[in-house]
Amino acid sequence: MSEALHLEFEVAGNNFVSAGGASDEVKKTLKMLGVSTASIRKVAIAMYEGEINMVIHAGGGRAIVDIYRDRIVIVLQDNGPGIPDIDLALTEGYSTATDSIRDLGFGAGMGLPNMKKYTDEFKIESEVGKGTTVTMVVNFV
Amino acid sequence: MDKSIHTVMLDRDKCKGCISCMKRCPTEAIRVRGGKARVLYDRCIGCGECVRMCPHQAKLPIYDSFDKIFDYKYKIAVPAPSLFGQFNNLKSVDLILTGLLEIGFDDVYEVAVGAELISEKTRKLLESGKLKKPVISSACPAVVELIYMRYKGLADHVIDLVAPAEVALKLAREEAIQKGIPKEDIGVFFISPCPAKGFALKNPVTSAKAVADGVLSISEIYLKLLPVLPKIKEVKKLSKTGMLGLRWAASGGECLGIDNDKYLAADGVENVINVLREMENDALSYIDFVELGACTSGCVGGVLNVENPFAARARLRSFRHRLEPMKNALNVDEYDEEFFHWDHEPEVKDIFRLDEDFGMALKKMREIEEVYSSLPQLDCGQCGAPSCRAFAEDVVLGETTIDKCQQLKNENK
Numbered sequence: 360m361s362e363a364l365h366l367e368f369e370v371a372g373n374n375f376v377s378a379g380g381a382s383d384e385v386k387k388t389l390k391m392l393g394v395s396t397a398s399i400r401k402v403a404i405a406m407y408e409g410e411i412n413m414v415i416h417a418g419g420g421r422a423i424v425d426i427y428r429d430r431i432v433i434v435l436q437d438n439g440p441g442i443p444d445i446d447l448a449l450t451e452g453y454s455t456a457t458d459s460i461r462d463l464g465f466g467a468g469m470g471l472p473n474m475k476k477y478t479d480e481f482k483i484e485s486e487v488g489k490g491t492t493v494t495m496v497v498n499f500v
Numbered sequence: 501m502d503k504s505i506h507t508v509m510l511d512r513d514k515c516k517g518c519i520s521c522m523k524r525c526p527t528e529a530i531r532v533r534g535g536k537a538r539v540l541y542d543r544c545i546g547c548g549e550c551v552r553m554c555p556h557q558a559k560l561p562i563y564d565s566f567d568k569i570f571d572y573k574y575k576i577a578v579p580a581p582s583l584f585g586q587f588n589n590l591k592s593v594d595l596i597l598t599g600l601l602e603i604g605f606d607d608v609y610e611v612a613v614g615a616e617l618i619s620e621k622t623r624k625l626l627e628s629g630k631l632k633k634p635v636i637s638s639a640c641p642a643v644v645e646l647i648y649m650r651y652k653g654l655a656d657h658v659i660d661l662v663a664p665a666e667v668a669l670k671l672a673r674e675e676a677i678q679k680g681i682p683k684e685d686i687g688v689f690f691i692s693p694c695p696a697k698g699f700a701l702k703n704p705v706t707s708a709k710a711v712a713d714g715v716l717s718i719s720e721i722y723l724k725l726l727p728v729l730p731k732i733k734e735v736k737k738l739s740k741t742g743m744l745g746l747r748w749a750a751s752g753g754e755c756l757g758i759d760n761d762k763y764l765a766a767d768g769v770e771n772v773i774n775v776l777r778e779m780e781n782d783a784l785s786y787i788d789f790v791e792l793g794a795c796t797s798g799c800v801g802g803v804l805n806v807e808n809p810f811a812a813r814a815r816l817r818s819f820r821h822r823l824e825p826m827k828n829a830l831n832v833d834e835y836d837e838e839f840f841h842w843d844h845e846p847e848v849k850d851i852f853r854l855d856e857d858f859g860m861a862l863k864k865m866r867e868i869e870e871v872y873s874s875l876p877q878l879d880c881g882q883c884g885a886p887s888c889r890a891f892a893e894d895v896v897l898g899e900t901t902i903d904k905c906q907q908l909k910n911e912n913k
Contacts (some may be wrong), residue, residue: 362862363858380783386777391852392858392861392862393854396653404781404782407782407783414589428858428859
């Protein structure tokens with residue numbers, strides 16, 4: 360659809376210094392478009408969590424973002440290990456993060472639950488050994 | 501607010517049109533046009549980075565000349581705590597305060613008194629549980645401006661308390677009025693470590709009216725004080741403040757006054773921006789209070805100081821321990837709420853918004869992406885914009901034309 364603004368970002372794995380870079384760019388873009396602060400906040404939290412997830416679990420991935428008049432669609436794709444039990448992963452507090460990751464302050468088990476909580480549509484597809492694709496939609500208010 | 505009178509001005513003769521200031525401006529508020537660095541005042545937060553970065557001393561911070569004090573019969577000096585970090589082997593705050601009387605002031609009132617009151621007020625508000633956490637300090641005007649301009653979503657985290665200097669200036673004036681001095685004779689002068697604080701106090705950014713009659717620079721006062729200090733025979737007992745108030749001069753000092761360990765203090769504008777970004781992602785929800793200062797090391801790093809910030813901090817430390825923790829005789833509960841609170845929020849235009857109409861904004865954004873992808877992305881600055889992305893924005897918004905890209909020109913030769 361020609362109306363949309365299409366953006367793509369590489370998310371580097373195991374690099375916490377650059378983690379959050381894609382969501383920063385998206386935030387900046389939404390501000391320039393005049394999207395409400397309430398909607399930007401939802402996008403920021405959900406996308407940042409998603410990015411961090413890809414860094415921690417999947418060795419990085421891609422963020423594909425399409426911005427329409429009324430909504431933003433964020434697709435986070437990785438070729439990581441996949442999620443064996445999606446329902447369990449969506450439980451608040453459940454975490455598979457290693458101690459070294461937890462020492463960095465990540466892995467509290469709120470990543471996926473928060474992504475779901477702060478988005479209007481949330482879809483997760485995963486295959487063990489292949490990777491995970493998360494699709495999130497935030498409707499602009 | 502008249503933004504054309506701001507915190508910095510350009511000495512056009514000295515400006516060589518190099519890109520030093522433009523590249524370092526944290527809000528991309530400088531463009532080089534016609535061989536001179538031009539500030540886009542709508543985007544300027546007054547942080548002073550360009551003053552620091554200019555290799556030709558062409559960026560001049562704005563403050564009042566010392567002689568302005570002689571327009572008033574009763575002149576009160578209101579020094580920021582940073583002033584006391586400029587002198588070596590200082591034994592007491594009183595020596596400097598006595599010196600201020602020697603150079604022409606009739607009275608003194610320390611900003612640190614205001615700082616201790618604001619600390620107490622902040623502590624009480626934090627305990628009330630009514631504030632949105634993490635609470636962001638409003639003490640640094642450049643940070644407040646930055647938040648309202650670029651991180652609007654965090655504006656409701658900013659505590660709406662006036663700056664310590666504003667409290668001190670108001671108290672100084674009140675005290676003089678109570679002494680029976682005619683209102684029109686009273687001149688209160690803030691001795692400032694940076695132009696941003698001065699601007700905020702002379703222009704009603706968050707207050708109903710301006711509270712300072714003038715803003716002087718620490719460096720100019722320092723030069724006036726140097727010759728008189730050794731000649732002082734009797735040091736007067738003037739100081740009304742303790743360690744807590746004085747500590748506000750350096751980063752982390754404000755946090756120590758709130759009596760809560762869940763705090764974060766960041767200094768230097770790039771670091772401040774990183775903290776704000778994290779806050780937008782809700783990644784600092786375990787913090788109660790955030791102290792942010794645009795200058796390295798906090799206010800001692802302001803561009804109107806003499807000493808480098810680290811030395812000033814060490815000097816403050818050398819005599820601070822001799823002071824009482826808090827010496828304030830004033831009680832915050834005896835003042836009206838308006839005394840400590842903002843009259844209104846800062847008016848900051850949504851200047852980054854591309855268009856009022858969302859569809860148009862989206863179209864422009866797509867054009868920006870298109871222009872950007874056609875650029876070499878070297879961020880060389882030769883076009884007069886700080887980065888290829890900023891240049892692409894300027895091109896789409898009609899501020900410049902694509903042929904200004906020197907790299908593209910060379911490629912096409």
